[in-house]
Amino acid sequence: MKFRRRKPRENIDINLVSLIDVVFILLLFFVVTTTFTRETQLRVDLPEAVSGTLETDTNLKHLDIAISAEGVYSLNNQLLPKNDLSSLMDALQRESQGDTKLPLSISADGKTPHQAVITAMDAAGKLGFSHLRMTTVEAPSAN
Numbered sequence: 001m002k003f004r005r006r007k008p009r010e011n012i013d014i015n016l017v018s019l020i021d022v023v024f025i026l027l028l029f030f031v032v033t034t035t036f037t038r039e040t041q042l043r044v045d046l047p048e049a050v051s052g053t054l055e056t057d058t059n060l061k062h063l064d065i066a067i068s069a070e071g072v073y074s075l076n077n078q079l080l081p082k083n084d085l086s087s088l089m090d091a092l093q094r095e096s097q098g099d100t101k102l103p104l105s106i107s108a109d110g111k112t113p114h115q116a117v118i119t120a121m122d123a124a125g126k127l128g129f130s131h132l133r134m135t136t137v138e139a140p141s142a143n
Contacts, residue, residue: 065106088123
């Protein structure tokens with residue numbers, strides 16, 4: 001038995017415009033508040049320096065040698081198999097593709113043995129790199 005309704009059913013519409021607005025505002029909030037950090041495979045606590053200049057050039061390609069407190073090398077976040085001069089030079093040559101005009105940054109931990117930093121500088125010098133930077137963090141001002 002089928003009963004007939006006297007009034008036709010009303011169509012229920014859900015207004016999605018306000019929901020889309022809220023989702024868009026949330027998306028903008030998360031995009032603006034997100035911070036991006038440069039993660040490396042080595043944990044490096046940089047030494048402090050009072051003087052220095054900020055890195056201002058935005059070259060697309062650069063080389064970054066990171067040296068851990070134990071003297072372990074990584075080049076552009078790739079750990080090197082050995083921690084000697086020849087493997088560092090081979091990795092630099094391969095990564096730079098022979099372009100010695102690329103900027104080269106050395107990020108050494110504050111407790112890195114001095115010999116490890118000198119080895120990295122020696123490898124860069126032997127290959128002919130002329131734009132060499134040492135990475136530090138700004139020391140708190142003593143006011």
